[in-house]
Amino acid sequence: MEILTKKYWWLGLVFIGALALPLVVGEFWVHVAIEILILGLFAVSFNMIFGNMGQLSFGHAAYYGVGAYATGLLLVRASVPLPICLAASMVAAGICALILGYFCVRLTGIYFAILTLAFGQLLYYIIFQWYSFTGGDDGLQGIIPPGALFSATYYYYFALFVVTGALIAMWYVNESPFGYTMRAIRENADRTRFIGINVRRYMLINFVVAGMFAGLAGGLWGPFNRSIAPDLCNWHQSGIPVFMTVIGGPLGFFGPMIGSIIYTFLMAFVTGFTEYWPLTIGLVIMFVVLFMPGGVLGLVEQKMKVFRSRDLEARGDRSAETERS
Amino acid sequence: MDVSLLVAQCMSGLSRGMMLFLIASGLSLIFGVMNILNFAHASLWLVGAYFCYSFWYLMQNHGFGMWVSIPLAALVLAAIGWVIEVVLIRRVYERELPEQLLLTYAMVLILGDLIKLTWGVEDKIIVRPTLVEGPVFFFGIPFDSYFIFVISVGFFVAIGLWWFLQKTKYGHIVRAAVFSREMVSALGIPIPRIYTGVFVLGIFIAGLAGAVQAPVGSITLGMDMAIVVQAFCVVVIGGFGSLLGTLVGSIIVGEVYAFSILFWAKGALVLIFIVTAVILIVRPWGLFGTPMRM
Amino acid sequence: MSGEVILNVENLNKAFGGLQATDNVSYEMMTGELSAIIGPNGAGKSTFFNLITGYHAVDSGKVFFKDRDITNWPPYKITRLGIARAFQVSNIYPRLTTYENVRQATLAQQRRTLNFFTPANRLAKKETMELLEITGLSQQANMISGNLSQGDKKRLELAIALGSKPELVFLDEPTAGMSGEETQETMELVKRLNREIGLTILFTEHDMSVVFGYARRLTVLHQGAIIAEGTPEEVRDNEEAQRVYLGEEA
Numbered sequence: 057m058e059i060l061t062k063k064y065w066w067l068g069l070v071f072i073g074a075l076a077l078p079l080v081v082g083e084f085w086v087h088v089a090i091e092i093l094i095l096g097l098f099a100v101s102f103n104m105i106f107g108n109m110g111q112l113s114f115g116h117a118a119y120y121g122v123g124a125y126a127t128g129l130l131l132v133r134a135s136v137p138l139p140i141c142l143a144a145s146m147v148a149a150g151i152c153a154l155i156l157g158y159f160c161v162r163l164t165g166i167y168f169a170i171l172t173l174a175f176g177q178l179l180y181y182i183i184f185q186w187y188s189f190t191g192g193d194d195g196l197q198g199i200i201p202p203g204a205l206f207s208a209t210y211y212y213y214f215a216l217f218v219v220t221g222a223l224i225a226m227w228y229v230n231e232s233p234f235g236y237t238m239r240a241i242r243e244n245a246d247r248t249r250f251i252g253i254n255v256r257r258y259m260l261i262n263f264v265v266a267g268m269f270a271g272l273a274g275g276l277w278g279p280f281n282r283s284i285a286p287d288l289c290n291w292h293q294s295g296i297p298v299f300m301t302v303i304g305g306p307l308g309f310f311g312p313m314i315g316s317i318i319y320t321f322l323m324a325f326v327t328g329f330t331e332y333w334p335l336t337i338g339l340v341i342m343f344v345v346l347f348m349p350g351g352v353l354g355l356v357e358q359k360m361k362v363f364r365s366r367d368l369e370a371r372g373d374r375s376a377e378t379e380r381s
Numbered sequence: 382m383d384v385s386l387l388v389a390q391c392m393s394g395l396s397r398g399m400m401l402f403l404i405a406s407g408l409s410l411i412f413g414v415m416n417i418l419n420f421a422h423a424s425l426w427l428v429g430a431y432f433c434y435s436f437w438y439l440m441q442n443h444g445f446g447m448w449v450s451i452p453l454a455a456l457v458l459a460a461i462g463w464v465i466e467v468v469l470i471r472r473v474y475e476r477e478l479p480e481q482l483l484l485t486y487a488m489v490l491i492l493g494d495l496i497k498l499t500w501g502v503e504d505k506i507i508v509r510p511t512l513v514e515g516p517v518f519f520f521g522i523p524f525d526s527y528f529i530f531v532i533s534v535g536f537f538v539a540i541g542l543w544w545f546l547q548k549t550k551y552g553h554i555v556r557a558a559v560f561s562r563e564m565v566s567a568l569g570i571p572i573p574r575i576y577t578g579v580f581v582l583g584i585f586i587a588g589l590a591g592a593v594q595a596p597v598g599s600i601t602l603g604m605d606m607a608i609v610v611q612a613f614c615v616v617v618i619g620g621f622g623s624l625l626g627t628l629v630g631s632i633i634v635g636e637v638y639a640f641s642i643l644f645w646a647k648g649a650l651v652l653i654f655i656v657t658a659v660i661l662i663v664r665p666w667g668l669f670g671t672p673m674r675m
Numbered sequence: 676m677s678g679e680v681i682l683n684v685e686n687l688n689k690a691f692g693g694l695q696a697t698d699n700v701s702y703e704m705m706t707g708e709l710s711a712i713i714g715p716n717g718a719g720k721s722t723f724f725n726l727i728t729g730y731h732a733v734d735s736g737k738v739f740f741k742d743r744d745i746t747n748w749p750p751y752k753i754t755r756l757g758i759a760r761a762f763q764v765s766n767i768y769p770r771l772t773t774y775e776n777v778r779q780a781t782l783a784q785q786r787r788t789l790n791f792f793t794p795a796n797r798l799a800k801k802e803t804m805e806l807l808e809i810t811g812l813s814q815q816a817n818m819i820s821g822n823l824s825q826g827d828k829k830r831l832e833l834a835i836a837l838g839s840k841p842e843l844v845f846l847d848e849p850t851a852g853m854s855g856e857e858t859q860e861t862m863e864l865v866k867r868l869n870r871e872i873g874l875t876i877l878f879t880e881h882d883m884s885v886v887f888g889y890a891r892r893l894t895v896l897h898q899g900a901i902i903a904e905g906t907p908e909e910v911r912d913n914e915e916a917q918r919v920y921l922g923e924e925a
Binding site: 163181338 | 418469472473476478479480482483484486487488489490491493494495497498610613614617647648650651654655657658661662665
Binding site for chain 3: 261
């Protein structure tokens with residue numbers, strides 16, 4: 057819990073920095089920042105299932121894509137105000153997560169991973185070939201953010217506002233009894249059954265909430281990118297939040313966001329001078345998996361533990377081992 | 382419905398199924414024994430195809446070029462598989478599922494770009510020797526004669542694997558390891574060596590599959606992406622670690638694909654994924670897999 | 676001790692492969708009992724608990740809790756009804772602190788686990804600390820539970836089980852791994868809970884001094900079947916029970 061109070065103050069700084077960003081950097085980097093926010097939200101929602109519940113979903117992009125299409129279609133075909141589109145995205149994604157999640161939560165481990173992958177692909181192919189409704193592999197073009205949001209700077213502030221709000225909501229969920237229960241399920245699902253909790257139902261609820269926030273992220277993406285395609289649902293898109301979470305560290309709430317900053321920044325940087333981005337990120341992932349299993353946060357934790365125990369030793373305190381990690 | 386059309390689709394499905402079998406059998410074997418889902422399996426398959434092309438290119442002026450390139454490519458892939466196993470896969474034996482999956486996923490990305498760097502972006506085409514160039518006629522229906530070759534290779538690999546697993550001492554050890562790693566290592570047989578052997582075998586077959594695929598149409602970047610998910614479906618439907626399951630699964634997927642072309646052209650993959658999802662829901666260990674895997 | 680039947684097990688059977696783990700067991704408990712089930716290793720004590728608490732499906736037979744048929748109910752439903760258990764091998768949350776372990780049970784019992792927005796750290800403080808105090812774990816509240824001693828882990832097991840505010844609790848070797856002093860503390864607590872709040876308790880133990888010191892009724896299991904039942908003295912004098920125990924305890 058000490059980490060919490062430590063985090064509060066630097067979060068404030070980060071937020072002020074984020075507000076000041078467009079005043080300091082050019083439009084290109086504002087675009088990058090919007091991407092960091094949207095994909096970061098996507099990744100944090102993924103981590104509700106991965107870090108918090110302990111299951112690897114390789115099909116989270118299904119809900120991201122559904123959210124993107126919900127907002128895209130409503131905006132382009134019916135000129136619905138953007139906030140309502142986003143709400144609709146969350147609902148649509150939530151419904152999908154409810155239907156698909158019902159089956160997914162009956163499995164765990166590799167079977168859960170493969171079923172989520174299969175469902176993600178299924179949704180991809182459905183969108184791909186439902187040409188009349190979704191535009192198929194032509195995708196949906198001309199998704200223009202309404203009014204003042206047309207400018208990158210204003211859209212950035214809009215996204216910052218929405219994503220911050222979503223993160224705060226997810227933070228509360230994380231710290232709530234529900235959040236603790238999900239971690240209990242991750243740690244020892246059996247025991248959790250024996251204290252009176254219907255584990256499967258809780259897993260489904262968590263899956264739906266995570267799906268809803270992924271849908272919100274997808275909804276923000278369409279107007280930003282001006283167009284969307286069925287690719288948003290496939291397993292490559294699903295891999296992105298996984299990468300981000302692993303790089304940043306799955307056991308901390310902000311891990312995926314840190315991962316998003318690193319990933320997106322790196323991608324913007326690398327694609328500037330080479331087309332071999334997959335090679336780059338592949339090597340980064342391999343490095344993190346082999347040598348930094350807790351991600352950036354894990355590394356920081358380790359250093360802090362060493363620092364703290366050295367500090368306590370220096371003060372002659374023997375209870376360094378019982379210190380809360 | 383025209384009978385000859387049905388038969389043609391059947392054969393097409395069988396050929397496709399056999400191709401999938403060649404890819405999926407290695408995948409299934411590796412997962413069955415080592416519990417590692419090798420996302421990069423199709424990427425290595427593609428590398429096999431490219432190597433086959435390169436060898437053929439070097440031997441273009443000789444008629445037997447293609448026939449030699451195929452086994453050569455497979456052997457090169459076996460060597461690559463050995464290096465990957467020793468350098469990378471070994472480090473994640475004891476790790477959790479997400480880390481293993483991510484490692485093989487990273488390999489997909491790396492291999493994709495390495496292929497691009499080595500062979501460039503243009504499609505590669507192998508000119509087939511006249512023996513397998515033209516059509517062959519069964520009951521007056523023309524079939525691509527190369528199909529026959531593919532089906533035969535698939536058949537021989539299936540028989541070969543069956544013989545290996547059922548009739549040789551090493552095969553018995555491998556089958557035992559699918560059921561219980563602890564037992565096998567308690568018997569004094571070093572597990573890492575079994576793992577290496579199995580992985581190399583799996584990649585050898587993948588390389589062979591790629592090399593066999595190479596002369597069909599052209600070799601393009603990104604072919605591995607299209608095929609890897611289908612290979613997963615095959616293994617899920619048939620059951621991990623089961624040779625018969627992989628064979629049956631491959632043929633099912635191949636035929637579903639071939640026949641759905643007739644009445645729902647774009648829906649082939651939707652159908653396959655629905656079947657896969659249903660199997661995962663109703664019987665996660667597949668048609669022929671062992672329930673213990675749960 | 677009130678005269679109501681709280682648990683009624685009828686002709687319970689369970690086989691694993693060829694092994695009959697539970698062999699036509701019928702058992703009854705009255706509210707407020709403090710009883711024990713003993714038997715050599717493999718006699719089927721844990722299986723018996725598993726069948727009643729929904730961990731395994733029964734092959735045949737019925738389980739009634741306060742006249743309600745709970746046979747084959749899922750564990751979470753059974754716990755909510757008022758039955759809790761402490762496991763033989765500590766089944767805790769090793770990466771959470773002792774406090775968080777117990778609080779998880781308390782929050783679940785208070786039906787607050789679907790609360791999405793109140794920080795959990797503000798809730799259930801009193802109840803959780805109370806449980807930690809009576810099980811003697813207040814000092815270790817902020818310790819990562821995986822680092823607790825064996826005996827403390829068993830006490831945590833008990834605290835978690837009590838967190839569900841059960842009417843009936845199964846304790847599977849509650850004093851395993853404990854020192855003499857800890858054993859006495861734990862069993863005195865068990866006795867107090869039984870007397871003061873009328874908690875019905877069924878425990879298994881290998882330590883015969885504990886069994887004879889605290890159980891008012893004893894049942895002996897052997898190869899899945901009950902072979903003796905009665906007060907501890909009656910059972911001690913029972914020939915078959917002696918044979919089963921002396922034979923095994925060579």
